[in-house]
Amino acid sequence: MLVNTRQMLNMAKKNKYAIAQPNAWDSHSLRAIIRASQESRCPVILGLAEVHFGYLSPEEVAHMVSFYAGKTDVPVALHLDHGASYNAIVRAIRAGFTSVMIDASQLAFEENIKVTAEIVKMAHAVDVTVEAELGHVGVGLEYEKIDAVAKDLFTKPGQAREFVTRTGVDSLAVAIGTAHGEYKGEPRLDLERLVEIASAVEVPLVLHGGSGTGDERLESAIRCGISKVNIFTDLTKAAAAETRLVPPSVSYPDEGMLGEEAVIECLQHYFRVFGCVNRAADTSYEQKFTMCTDFAAGGSA
Template sequence: MALVPVADLLVQAEKGGYAVGAFNANNMEIVQAIMEAARLEKAPVIMQASQGAIQYAGLDFITGMVKIAAGDEDIPVALHLDHGTSFEQVIRCIRGGFTSVMYDGSKLPLEENIAITKKVIEIARAVGVSVEAELGKIGGTEDNVSVDEREAMFTDPEEARYFVEQTGVDSLAVAIGTAHGQYKGEPRLDFDRLAKIRQLTNIPIVLHGSSGVPDDQIRKAISLGVRKVNIDTNIREAFVGKMREELAKNEREIDPRKILGPAREAAVEIIREKIRLFGSAGRI
């Protein structure tokens, strides 16, 4: 099946009151795991690549793997750039075949963020690519995108309203208490802030840094308008944890397939759990 824009998936998620999982495609085995989980759960899915993943694997390899995986199944799949922090990176991904991009200008002054986001949208819309933006700073670290936790700032609802009115962006990532990477304590999401942002913007909200957020908080966030939920760390934990387990069984093993195969299966299981949690299972 041909790749689809994230915006198309979020329209259906809005109608159904669920969220679509956005899972980071860091290597071939994880791409295969995302696709297998989506097939087993009969769910739409977003495969996303960060700037770090693109630097590691190469833009053509990422795009090629996802296109091959999606082509094998009758499942709606979007290929999304996660945290594109430069206009040039976003344009390269659009030219490379991505069906959705995130321009992350959250570190910039508001008006500069708006100006560049509008430029991205103008180009992306002309070729049917959807656009996600971000307001507020999400703590923790994700590949090369870092924000000191002490400087992490929540999204201002009125600023979000103004930003959406000025840009017409398809979806908005907001800072309401999540963090990239592994949590040092239990997160507490600001649901009042989320509800206000949703009320004022009336567009699909994106939740970044969702690995480690308790299930009940994820469900409540979805009930308040979150339609895309990003998961990366939980997949890495399951994948690498299983690799370590397999190597511990046989330290002399040199066949990578015997290590990466079980790791891929562990990734399938955690992704299936997330798909069910988000309410997107059985939606196709």
């Protein structure tokens, strides 16, 4: 069933496990995410990043997810990841996304609050949940070179409290030492900072850059307050590694199916790490419409 993220993340926060947000990049990865969640009975947040609109459009994804989610009783939320532009967020909501991320983390604190609050007001009017980011999660961090300047980009607990209060966001992505993409060196998470942030805010906390962080570090982060973990790079690497082993005699459609199975295996490993296996029935969910009618008709946002 298609839902927003509110109930699943609040339940994860309450019971100290995390929901996975794997991002799709093609029809095989999208179907793999749904299949993996069905087989493991895991609520899942299927993501599409704005920068990947060239791989799949939000309209394509919304139709596919509506079809697959409608055939299962496992809760599925459809989420726009790293929405950096107002137009992309409106486009996703009109397409039928049930959750969006506004990433204004590169802006100054007050401007981030202003932009985020505007998105929250618009999205909440049609029962779409909103994630925002405070602090900045980098790309491919070189951990041996992290200094005081880099750590200044980490989320500050006091600012987190003010940010959540003034914006009304449903979840908050925090910067505590993870990175997008592949790591250079061993990741070091600031768990003490995470505990302080979790104590300062009531909304579920999100960890971006889950790939390559390591199972034990992820488990520790979940114990310290993380309720949602984003996964992308490890899924693409699993699919690529599997398809590279395919002999020339294997057809292209069959090659795609092998990649799909690799994504399922990788994702189900993370489900076990996050503690979300068999959590689909934790609470009753409200089924969302397959299309947000307030926006689908082209009404003003």
